[in-house]
Amino acid sequence: MKLLVSAFLCVLFFSCHETTKDTATDIVNDAIVEAGGTAFETSKVTFVFRDKLYQATRTGGLFKLEQQFVSEGDTIHNVLTNTKFTQFVNSKEQVLNDTLVSKYKNALNSVHYFSVLPYGLNAEAVNKVVIGEVEIKGDIYQKIKVTFNEIGGGDDFDDVFMYWFHKEKKTTDYLAYKYHTNGGGIRFREAKNVRRINTLLIADYNNYKPKTSDIDFYNIDRLFNSGELELLSEINLENVQVEIL
Template sequence: MRYLYILLLLLVVSCKPKFTAQEIIDKSIDYAKLNEIENATISFNFRKNNYKATRKNGTFELVRVIHNDSTKIQDILSNDSFKRFVNDRLVELTEKDKNRYSNSVNSVHYFSVLPLGLNDKAVQKKLLESVVIKGKEYYKVRITFTEEGGGEDFDDVFIYWFAKDNFQLDYVAYKYHTNGGGVRFRDVKQEKIVDGIRFVDYNNYKPLDTDIDFYAIDSLYEEGSLKKLSEIVLEDIHVSAF
């Protein structure tokens, strides 16, 4: 009986994942040196617009500047408000427009520093079964959000793939519900190391068939069943620490 107990104990230990979803994300953040921007300002250009994020002791200010001919539009999202300025004059917005513009600003900044945002309070993490993509082993982590603090799109679902050898984030997929909903998958186009911090450009794909198993999208990627839509490229990245 004693030997049976030891055998069962060994089986339980061997089946237990080596790392939790939280540990994997923390190690990935450390690998990319993203903790260094939690008290810093970063700026970059994306699709002809200028972006700047200032983070300090848990507070943040996320900025987007759009130039249209002689018009300058400045959107500013902070912990507790969203403001739009047109030619340096504050404009009144409906709640619908505030949500729409703030979500647009937040989305670009969110993806620009992944996986840093995965430790926000509203994030729920679950470790899925590991997979192999292009001959390389990956941890697969599902991210969902609580309704409280999860924003307008709290019911979106994300999957992240972290390389087992160094915890590097290489693939991202998400299922969204706004504007009719859809699924997107991203792989790394290029990584850019700025002041030791890892930033990433992505290729952006969608499934050829809309009726798919979202959790099997990595298999569809390997099969070539995804269509490339665009590229997510950050240009002229600068980091200024406090």
């Protein structure tokens, strides 16, 4: 009898564990579908952010992320693909040390990463856990914690993210992250000016920070609800163009 009970408990444990895992994946899948689904995988997205031109081309599992701007009269063109990062100054390829490559690559990848959320949250290096349901501004959201594996998770794999998906609309309305570079910090973003451009949902964000550093990151939604976050900046994508390839 004890063996039967133990076996039942083991099955129950692993079933619950798998259900939670599948639930997180399902929630993210629904949000990706709402935002454009497989159209992300064969698209060219171009926009201007803080006076710099960005373009992301994704097709057949390959990507090419670009950034172009003028600095002190020189035209800087940064390019990141599946295999390498390259910088051109006035069309001439530059030789960069590993530290600069990492710095420029991370900055470029970060802008493109946030521009097409929630696309990318089902990558192999992404771990997702359902935290529960919470209320923000009168709506119910499914709250998910996201972490990354060291292998495939990038240089900032130890950062922790939280996402809030609208339970009914399946939209990605809020996100927060705890980062460690440049002294570390916490940010909370509220999606705004959400518009559908040629199939894909594109959003701008209000970018908030806590008023004090000694907060519980996992309850930052409560601080937002009670007005205890400080508006730090606005993340606005301009002149957005989307081409489905």
